[in-house]
Amino acid sequence: MRVGAAVQATAAAPGGRGASAKRPCRRAPARAPTTAPRSTARDAAASASLDGRVAALLARADAALAAQEAAAAAAAAAAADLRAAVAAAGGAPLPPASLTAAADVADRLERAAGIGASTAAAGRVPSSSPRDARARGEFDARFHSTSTAATPRDLRVLPRRIVLVRHAESQGNVDEMAYTIVPDPQVPLTERGESQARAAGDAVRTLFEADHSPYRLHVYMSPYKRSAQTAAAIAAAFPPGVVVRSQEDVQLREVRGGEGWGGGRAGERPSADVNPTLSPSLHSKTLATSRTRPARNARKRNACALAASSTASRTENRARTCTTA
Amino acid sequence: MTLFEDHLVRDINAGRFGPGTSLVLVTHGLALRIFLMRWFHWSVSDFLQCYNPPNAAPVVLERTISPIAPDGVFDSVDGVFADDAAAVRVHTKALYRLAPASMAVLKGCTERMCYVG
Numbered sequence: 001m002r003v004g005a006a007v008q009a010t011a012a013a014p015g016g017r018g019a020s021a022k023r024p025c026r027r028a029p030a031r032a033p034t035t036a037p038r039s040t041a042r043d044a045a046a047s048a049s050l051d052g053r054v055a056a057l058l059a060r061a062d063a064a065l066a067a068q069e070a071a072a073a074a075a076a077a078a079a080a081d082l083r084a085a086v087a088a089a090g091g092a093p094l095p096p097a098s099l100t101a102a103a104d105v106a107d108r109l110e111r112a113a114g115i116g117a118s119t120a121a122a123g124r125v126p127s128s129s130p131r132d133a134r135a136r137g138e139f140d141a142r143f144h145s146t147s148t149a150a151t152p153r154d155l156r157v158l159p160r161r162i163v164l165v166r167h168a169e170s171q172g173n174v175d176e177m178a179y180t181i182v183p184d185p186q187v188p189l190t191e192r193g194e195s196q197a198r199a200a201g202d203a204v205r206t207l208f209e210a211d212h213s214p215y216r217l218h219v220y221m222s223p224y225k226r227s228a229q230t231a232a233a234i235a236a237a238f239p240p241g242v243v244v245r246s247q248e249d250v251q252l253r254e255v256r257g258g259e260g261w262g263g264g265r266a267g268e269r270p271s272a273d274v275n276p277t278l279s280p281s282l283h284s285k286t287l288a289t290s291r292t293r294p295a296r297n298a299r300k301r302n303a304c305a306l307a308a309s310s311t312a313s314r315t316e317n318r319a320r321t322c323t324t325a
Numbered sequence: 326m327t328l329f330e331d332h333l334v335r336d337i338n339a340g341r342f343g344p345g346t347s348l349v350l351v352t353h354g355l356a357l358r359i360f361l362m363r364w365f366h367w368s369v370s371d372f373l374q375c376y377n378p379p380n381a382a383p384v385v386l387e388r389t390i391s392p393i394a395p396d397g398v399f400d401s402v403d404g405v406f407a408d409d410a411a412a413v414r415v416h417t418k419a420l421y422r423l424a425p426a427s428m429a430v431l432k433g434c435t436e437r438m439c440y441v442g
Contacts, residue, residue, distance in 0.1 A: 101415070152417050154405045155392040157340040161347040161385055162421060164361070166354045168381035196381040204349060204383050214345050221351040230381060231351040244346070251329035254353035 079109035160215065161207070165200055165234065169193035170226040185224045185253075197230040201237025217243045222252040326359045334417045357384065361431075364418050365441055376432040384431065385424040389440075416441065 086102050152158055171178040172187040179187065189197065208215045217238060221231035228248070235243045333348075342348070352360070354377030362372045364386070378384055423431075423439035 151415060152338045152420070154340065155390060155420075156344055156405070157337060157342065158388050158390070158392065158417070158420060159337060159342050159346050159348050160388055163347065163349045164357050164384040164386070165349065165351045166357050166378050166380055166382065166384075167351060170380075173380065193380065200381040200383055207383070207385065208347060216343065216346045217349055218342055218346055219349045219351065222353060222356070224353070227351045227353065231349070234349060234351065244343075249329060251326060252350060252352040252356060255326065255356045255359055 075109045079106045082106040082109065159218075160211075163204055163207070165204075165230065167193075167222070167224070167226040167230045168196035168200065168233070172226075188225055189229045193226070194229070194233065197233030198237065200230065201234035204234060205237050215242070219243055219246040220249050220252060221246065222254070223248045223250055224253055227252070326356065327363050330360065330363050330418075337417055354378065358431075361423070361434075361438075364421070365423070365438055367438055371438050374433040375438070378430050382430045384427045386421040386427075387424050388420060389422050390420045 082102055083106050086106065167189070169190050169192050170187050171182070171190055172184070173193075174190055182188075208217075217235070219231055219235055221227045231246060235246060336342070350360070358372060358375055358377065361367065361375070361384070367375075419441040421440075423434070425439075428434050428436070428439055
């Protein structure tokens, strides 16, 4: 990435940030050589020795200043490159986070190079606080109520991937009457679902092994039987020791709206695969039509044809279809 | 689901998961879409235009940032930030994006919905 390269070039420049950090560098030592009022041979020798030390210190200070000027020039050049790179990447859809970070680094480089003051003097509008993303209307987590919780201090803790898996085909997906016989949390997978779950395990394993680097899994699952079975089949695809922990979390259970709690009849349960927006007629379809696949497909087509229904009707149906399994 | 994600993000940032760990969340269709809605800040209409994924089809969120990014870019030393470092202000959720193959699995999901906008 060009942005990274520019910054790396700066980091490699002699002096780097380390030199600029020590900018308030004294040109001369505080104790200047003074001519001794009572001149003796001993004082003269001491004075000569002092002069020598001062000269050495001045030489060192000059060298430090030269290094700092070189570093500042390199920082200015890098900042300019970085600005250009950010401007060029501004239209790209991704990744806004990196762009923000890069712009911020450019700000810091310019400050290190002493550009901030001179450009302000030259009439450019200075950003009041370049580090404060709120000034640009952006999210600045330092000022967020969850500041320490929402932003990683150590990037090494970030999981490489987060994989979401919908449970495999359950009996309820095939025949919604299953929900009238078995409680929703205990509806098992079908045979086809079992093989889907094993295939999902293979797919996830292939994904993780593509990196050729060591990996571990931490599995969360909904406590519903169909999820637990799917999770077990996925975990079984990995060698022992890879899955370090499997845990149920009740917050991963299916989300249900108010109407669905407890009292809904199975026939009123719309198909899980139908976009809730597009299902205005589901509730008028009763048990008879929800049994067979052709009927369900016809229902989906019907639902799609009604996609342009009114907002009011959609809102109403959205509330109803929150019981999707 | 919001609570779950809050807790997950706090767990992640606290170092709950060791190096090289990936997470697998086995859940349900609507719950999965709501997870994505809350993670990527989808609007209600974004959410409604997205369909349930097929049964047992993995939907993958990939980390977009390398823990060993060059020091200068994110002002980190081996991935650890100083208190005032630039990238610290990036929310954990913004460091992930939906993998392109997973976008295809989710009918109705668009490119814009694959990262924290």
